[in-house]
Amino acid sequence: MKARHKRFLWIGIGVALLAGAVFLVLRAFNDNLVFFQTPSDIAAGKVPQGRNVRLGGLVEKDSIRREADGLTVHFVLTDTAKSIPVTYKGILPDLFKDGRGAVAQGKVGPDGSFIATEVLAKHDENYMPPEAKAAVDQAHAATRAAQP
Template identity: 75%
Template sequence: MKARHKRFLWIGAAVALLAIAVTLVLGAFNDNLVFFKTPTEVAEGLVPKGRNFRVGGMVEKGSIQRAADGLTVSFVLTDTVKSIPITYKGALPDLFKDGKGAVAQGKLDESGKFIASEVLAKHDENYMPSEAQEAIDRAKATAAHSTKP
């Protein structure tokens, strides 16, 4: 085999390895990509089917219910326009309370109830994730716009 052919073989092998590496990296990135949605977007069906995503909003007052096992908690998140029921099994953050901001990560079950694998609460009264604040502002603007004659 000529040196020129060997060089082409090595270049071809390097390109193939690079393509495989890029495919693996992009696949891992896609698997770990988590979208943020509002309760309105969830209610309208604008969520990825069978994939984890995050939903954020305010915990409706009086909606927190603890099961007899002490670990399972049900609550409702709202963006002031629509609400979504959430079920979570595990310990909740200390700052998780009625009327406060929260973000839940998980997926929808067959009945449309959101099953959370993780719940995050805002860390002080002045902070809200920018995506959640923007979503609440959009929802309020949409509600105000739709109620005007």
């Protein structure tokens, strides 16, 4: 084999290895990418089942129910336009209460409910993530526009 052919062979192997590494990095990045969604998005079917997402909104009043095991909690998140039931098994943050903002990370179940693996509560009375605030404001505007 000529030196020129060997050089092309090594360049080809290097390009193939680089392409494989880029593919693996992009695949890992895509698997760990979590998008923020609202209850309206989930109710409209815009979120595929089995995909990890963050669901943000307000905890509906009197919707928090604990099961006998003490760890499983059922509650409802709303953006004032649509509401989604959420199931979470674990310890909730101290600031998690009725009427407060919360973000749940997990997957949409086959029945349209949300199975959370993590729940975050807002840290004070005035804070809400920008995405959640924009979604709630948009839902308020849509509700006002629909009323006669």
